[in-house]
Amino acid sequence: MKGKVGSWIFEPEFECMPREKLEKLKEERLIKMVNYAYDKLDFYKKRFKEAGIKPSDIKGLEDLTKIPFTYKDDLRKNYPYGLMATSMDEIIEIHCSSGTTGTPTTALYTARDVEVWARAVARCCASIGLRKGDILQVAYGYGLFTGGLGLHYGGQKVGAAVLPISSGETERQIRLARELKTTAIACTPTYAAYMGEYAIEKMGIDPAKELYWKSGTLGAEPWSEELRERIENLLGIEAFDIYGLSEIIGPGVAHECQYHNGSHLYEDLFLPEIIDPETGEHVEEGELGELVLTTLDREGMPLLRFRTGDLTRFTTEECECGRTIGRMEKVLGRSDDMVKVRGVKFWPKTVEDALLSVKGVSTNYTIVIERPKLLDVMTINVEPTKELYEEVGGDMSKLEDLKKEIAEKVKSIVGVSAIINLVPVGTLPRFIGKAKRVEDRRKIT
Ligand SMILES: [Zn+2]
Incomplete structure (x- = not known):
């Protein structure tokens, strides 16, 4: 399936701009953005004062590190309108985080911001080959979560028809995909895998043969290459990674091209830096660190040096697709999602890598x-694949060897031993939005 979906470039004038010119554009936009944020927001006036700097001290990209960071917590403290840089007259759309871990945060968009967002996501949609005549099935949640509407705007921008089905109601997703002949799917990787399994197990439909999806733009959670391969085989699609976050704009900050060697980050709109999360200093290009983003074209809620918490690498090395804008690696995890077990730090995604490297193991864990x-004590509950489960007639005692194999893989890849609990197919929860796989029952010590 790879490379056969007709990827194209939506805005070559920006995506393929000569690097030198791009650096100049970024610099001009940064200076403008710094002055705008300072003029419009008391929050930044105060931050600049505390740091002992003025907007006039920022004369170029080399001065970027003088600007203090903006943290997620700053957004919470300024909920709901403390970071609104325009009057409410100018705002046409408001998104809101769920706030499950505390105070929610808002994202505020002017008409221009929505247009910039649509353009950014249109670049993603072009990468997966969407154009006039295509139908994009948007199975991200619509509503306060930015996934649904973001893909909606981008899909329409490239001229495709959008099916705004939102997440959930899996039977209807499959039925409409087949009847309406939708040509691409947008959802979380976990849900893509779930839809595929559901179609086969519950509806007797082979999605790779009976649906019309050619490609999928999947994101909103870290996922492994093993899961990508499974989804591609299950759905018969070419699967692309999309990256974004509601604080910056929503989905559409970065997207893979047909070479799948990292996601092109739209640097003309979002200025990236990679820092050491402990010291805040820049790391060398290509080294692992936390992604920091500055909005370069944002009116409603401009953010300077926002700490995303996402760990990745960034490179400006040439890509075969012709885009000159840099690429970020698939996010390894969030610095605050890291799990520490018996002194070993790792991301849950590493466990997924280990599980899926074993044949006969499903994506449900x-x-x-x-x-x-x-x-x-770490316990991994995991279901075997349906085929294997049926092969042993549901008798889990016949899978002792598989259990041992999984335990060995986890020990060697994650670096921590775990109790492997193989459970019958259908036992574990299925996730239709972002997957919540880790339950930490330890008391905070
Ligand atoms: Zn490329």
Whole structure:
């Protein structure tokens, strides 16, 4: 399937701009943005004062590090309108984080911001080959989550028809995909895998043969190459990674091209930096660190040096597709999602890498961490694939060898031993939005 979906470039004048010219454009936009944010927001006036700098001190990209960081917590503290840089007259759309971990945050868009957002997502949609005549099935949640509407705007911008089905109601997703002949799918990777399994197991439909999806733009959670391969085989599509975050704009900050060697980050709109999360200093190009973004074309809620918490690498090396804008690696995890078990730090995604490297293991798993006495105990609940489960007639005792194999893989890839609990197919929860796989039952010590 790779490279056969007719990827194209939506805005070559920006995406393929000579690097030198691009750096100049970024610089001009940064200076403008710094002055705008300072003039319009008391928050930045205060931050600049505390840091002992004035907007006039920012004369070029080399002065970027003088600007203090903006944190997610700053957005919470300024909920709901403390970071609104225009009057409410100018705002035409408001998104809101769920706030499950505390105060929610808002994202505020002017008409221009929505247009910039649509253009950014249109670049993503062109990458997956969408054009006039295509039908994009948007199975991201519509509503306060930016996934649904973001893909909606981008899909329409490239001239495709959009099916705004939102997430959930899987049976209807499959039925409409087949009846309406939708040609591409947008949802979380977890949900893409779930839809594929559901179609086969519950509806007797082989999505790779009976649906019309050619490509998918999948994101909103970290996912492994093993899961990509499974989804591609299951759905018969070419699967692309999309990256974004509501604080900056929503989905559409970065997207893979047909070479799948990282996601092109739209640097003319979002200025990236990679820092050491502990020291805040820049790391060398190509090294792992936390992604920091500055909005370069944003009116409603401009953000300077926003700490995304996402760990990745960034490179400006040439790409075969012809785009000159840099590429970020698939996000490894969030610095605050990292799990520490018996002193070993890792991201849950590493466990997924280990599980899916074993044949006969499904994408359905959860991780439970406890501390019954003094030592941490990690249990991985995982379902075998349906084929294997049927092969043994549902008798889990026949899968002892598989259990051992999984345990060995986890130990070697993650670096921590775990209790492997193989459970019957259909036991574990299915996720239609962002997957919540880790349950940490340890008391905070
Ligand atoms: Zn490329």
